[in-house]
């Protein structure tokens with residue numbers, strides 16, 4: 001379980017995140033929405049200890065993520081392309097991760113098989129460097145990497161952005177299947193209200209760093225979010 005306690009992030013005098021309390025139970029598919037600058041990425045970055053909170057802390061199964069490294073093997077994340085190794089091809093990158101996660105070649109083959117439809121013949125065996133991939137294909141590599149090694153938590157920042165419509169549908173299907181098959185907790189930020197309401201069990205709406213809605217019912221999610229965003 002992930003829990004957030006009195007979390008604040010401030011840049012100079014501006015408070016960009018202010019979350020007194022938040023609990024995300026195991027196996028929840030947790031969606032995070034909000035306008036540009038609402039604080040979604042900041043919350044994710046603090047959860048990954050990429051940015052230090054000004055006040056408060058985040059616990060993953062009771063461990064403070066800013067005070068321990070133990071949680072890192074249990075968390076998979078893709079926030080942006082800086083998390084990839086651009087001078088490798090996707091095959092080389094996945095092989096590097098296979099060794100880090102101590103997976104067998106068969107484990108890797110089975111993992112990548114789940115992404116076959118999403119990759120659409122564009123990623124594996126193409127001998128193209130990650131730096132030369134299109135934005136959508138970069139994202140696909142990052143998502144597949146984040147889900148490697150059976151992490152307990154998978155965090156994806158804007159996973160649908162830059163994906164073509166068929167890839168968006170394939171990704172949605174993949175996440176729903178993974179939710180069904182495993183115990184993984186998904187944390188997904190998105191501007192795409194249709195996709196996020198379809199796959200998430202719960203959606204938090206952030207406004208200027210504060211949680212202003214915590215929605216769990218599908219009908220309520222769609223109605224409240226459409227009203228809020230004027231869509």
Ligand SMILES: Nc1ncnc2c1ncn2[C@@H]1O[C@H](COP(=O)(O)OP(=O)(O)OP(=O)(O)O)[C@@H](O)[C@H]1O
Pocket residue numbers: 011016034035036037038039040041042043
């Ligand atoms: N290093 C920084 N220095 C100053 N302000 C920052 C810094 N990083 C983030 N911010 C500010 O924090 C606020 C929240 O940004 P954040 O990237 O978390 O928003 P977001 O909800 O992910 O937005 P988007 O939907 O545009 O990706 C913004 O006002 C942003 O300008």
